[in-house]
Amino acid sequence: xxxxxxxxxxxxxxxxxxxxxxxxxxxxxxxxxxxxxxxxxxxxxxxxxxxxxxxxxxxxxxxxxxxxxxxxxxxxxxxxxxxxxxxxxxxxxxxxxxxxxxxxxxxxxxxxxxxxxxxxxxxxxxxxxxxxxxxxxxxxxxxxxxxxxx
Numbered sequence: 476x477x478x479x480x481x482x483x484x485x486x487x488x489x490x491x492x493x494x495x496x497x498x499x500x501x502x503x504x505x506x507x508x509x510x511x512x513x514x515x516x517x518x519x520x521x522x523x524x525x526x527x528x529x530x531x532x533x534x535x536x537x538x539x540x541x542x543x544x545x546x547x548x549x550x551x552x553x554x555x556x557x558x559x560x561x562x563x564x565x566x567x568x569x570x571x572x573x574x575x576x577x578x579x580x581x582x583x584x585x586x587x588x589x590x591x592x593x594x595x596x597x598x599x600x601x602x603x604x605x606x607x608x609x610x611x612x613x614x615x616x617x618x619x620x621x622x623x624x625x
Contacts, residue, residue, distance in 0.1 A: 498559045499594075499605055505587045512581035514556035519624035522575065523549055525614050535610030539593065542580040542620050550622035554581025555594040557621065558605060562596070565603050573598040575619040578608055 502508060525538045533541075542552050558579045561568060577596040584592045584607070592607040595618075 497555060498562075499555070501584050501607075506592075507585040509583040509585050509591070510581070511556075511583075512552060512554040514554070514560065518553070518557070520553055520557065520561075521550060521622050521624040522572065522577070522619040523622050524616070525578075525618060525620055526616060532613040532615050535593075535608065535612050535614055536591075538578070538614040538618070538620075539580050539583070539591075539610055542578075550624055552581035553579050553621040553623055555579055557581070557623075558594045558596055562603060562605060568603060572619075575617055576608070577621050578614075578618050579621050583610075 525533060525541050546552070558577070561577075579594045579596075582594055584594075586592060591610040593610065595606050595608040596603050597606050598604075
């Protein structure tokens with residue numbers, strides 16, 4: 476997959492051993508869990524881009540499909556459990572990551588209205604916040620896929 480430009484080399488982040496279950500369980504809001512990757516061990520997280528050369532944006536559903544490509548070389552997708560563990564240790568998130576929306580395509584939820592979402596982390600007002608990325612929206616060059624490092 477050819478990218479629009481070589482992404483900057485960013486620091487990685489190591490997560491501690493997980494706690495069981497979701498902290499932000501959307502089933503309580505009548506959402507359906509469609510897909511979820513487990514959080515095992517103490518993974519190292521890295522950031523990756525979605526866009527190909529010449530692209531400035533893409534629809535979220537394509538973003539989700541691209542995140543599943545070339546896992547062998549680029550690393551597996553991180554999910555909501557990874558995002559929740561990051562939130563528990565915000566002071567360890569590399570400062571360089573603040574300029575990106577961190578997208579976790581390893582977890583996919585369907586809302587009661589049938590709309591698909593994936594979790595993401597966004598930097599707002601001096602803190603990271605968990606949000607839900609509607610796959611009907613466009614993905615831009617400031618969106619980054621969170622992958623499990625090798």
